[in-house]
Amino acid sequence: MTLKEVLQIRNVRYFLMFRCSYFARFYYPVFTLLYLDYGLTLSQFAMLNVVWAATIVLAEVPSGAFADVLGRKKLVVLSSVIMFIEIAMIAFVPTGNPTLVFMVFLVNRVLSGLAMALASGADEALAYDTLKESGREDVWPHILQIQLRIASAVGIFVTLLGAAMYDVDFMASIYRALGLVEPESTQDIMRIPVYATLIVALIAIYSAVNMQEDNKTHERHSDKWAMTQASLRLTLNTGQWVLSIPYVLFILLYYSLFEHTSRMFLTMNSQYYRAIDIPIIYIGFIGAGVSVFKILFAGQSRKLAEYMDPKTFITVMGVATMATYYWISLGWSIYGVLPALILIFIIMTVNIFISFHLNKQTASYNRATVLSFKGLMFNLGYGAIGVLYAFYYKLLSQDYTAEQIAQGIDFIDSLSSFFYYFTFLFLSISMMFHFKNKKQAIF
Incomplete structure (x- = not known):
């Protein structure tokens, strides 16, 4: 089109x-x-x-x-x-x-x-x-x-x-x-x-x-x-519907995991770039370059999301994300920009996949409510990882000198938490999916 x-x-x-x-x-x-x-x-x-x-x-x-x-x-x-x-x-x-x-x-x-x-x-x-x-x-x-x-x-x-x-x-x-x-x-x-x-x-x-x-x-x-009652009733009914339909539930769980984890990291990307010795003057150009990157690879994202088998897609994206977070945690100077770009491509692709499959399974009368549950699950996840990361970073930074903190060494060392956090939740959700799927095919 x-x-x-x-x-x-x-x-x-x-x-x-x-x-x-x-x-x-x-x-x-x-x-x-x-x-x-x-x-x-x-x-x-x-x-x-x-x-x-x-x-x-x-x-x-x-x-x-x-x-x-x-x-x-x-x-x-x-x-x-x-x-x-x-x-x-x-x-x-x-x-x-x-x-x-x-x-x-x-x-x-x-x-x-x-x-x-x-x-x-x-x-x-x-x-x-x-x-x-x-x-x-x-x-x-x-x-x-x-x-x-x-x-x-x-x-x-x-x-x-x-x-x-x-x-x-x-x-x-x-x-x-x-x-x-x-x-x-x-x-x-x-x-x-x-x-x-x-x-x-x-x-x-x-x-x-x-x-x-x-x-x-x-x-x-x-x-x-009457409008208020209908809205509340629709909210409760939609919540029950989301929980009762494994297809929709797991789509939203995977979405929240991929999205809130990446958003937490990308919120701090300017600090990450500074820690891997990217001059501040170039950070704005990197942001513009990311937009160009999205334009160039939007077609590839759409094809992967639309034509790849859902289980294969989630597996490939999950493994790729784990590998990307591990690469990010290494804190490579200059070359550390590459995993950040890969992460952006993964999230861009996952978002198209989620929107395509979620809308396909949702009726018109409660589509906006279901899409709001999507936003709710993301924000709950984003709030949770924010609190956990802040607590973890506070404990971690106590073992570093003021000079090391100024150099961003403690920040780089804290990034391994993204790998462990994502890997644990991805494997946990996937295990739940596996046992549920054995009883009745979800995708």
Whole structure:
């Protein structure tokens, strides 16, 4: 299916626009630096991220149920509006009062998590159901491949430009050309990436508003209490359905394992690159290179996910991931970038596989709820590995000198925990799968 044919399908077209604009955050390359320049401390930064993750966990599944009952479009539109508000809050908050700044960022993290939860599953369900209504659901992997390529292309632009917006020397030349007073520090220019993201948020609102939904896909209720009851009932029924269908249960278990483990490592990838002696100036270019890498190999990911036997696919990806984490734990200078790229390819492929098989087994009426369970299981896993890694690293770092810690030696040594963590859980889930599959074939 060509890009031109894809763009002719209204919901798919606006789904691609929504996904790309929703995650086009120009401040992501300098995320931690931005918080510090606003006057927050590292401990406050960590606390705010815990609040963000907790909000997603609490709102994930109920939001999916409301999407199936109230309508997916309403939640996607609401998500985009909340996104605009939470970005506007940090774009215009005054920085003179540290307490006010922290409170504004606290509300920002709650709204950000809520917006993420509201959109999760609802936008995908709208696009997939449009294909299913016309009997073209088999092209969904192609849609995901196209979405991945477009998002990666946008990611290159956002990563490079966002980092440049935070570079004092680069922005000084822009200010000079415009006849403005040149900035002296990052605090003089820290809001520019936020302003740029605020503009892109308008595109997300536009794409959400232009999505269409068949009113027959969700049940109508006369009052809000009936809607709430229906949402809660659908959440419980979907949870029971997920647990009772081994196919769906193991798809979600494997997804959560692959995704939350890799996300934990990739969240710290800038620290990993620094520890293996990659100059800081090149880290931004590596991020842009990763986007190019995704564009080039999206087709291969889609073919593996679509045509490989599920059991063979999971086995190959599991063994490859274990080998990759072991390679990462060696901390090879320069060449350590290669396993990070391999890990990105594996996760990209697994995500297409999971989405393809999960949507194929899910009915339209509760698709958004099931996809929200997918997000819930990821966030629970992400929270668990975050706590475990923090505890393990704290114990490990006590045996190193300040100089070794500054060199990142303790950090490199801590990375072996990813290999042991993933291997243990992968083998445990696979053993459960093996015994369940012997009784009745799952895949």
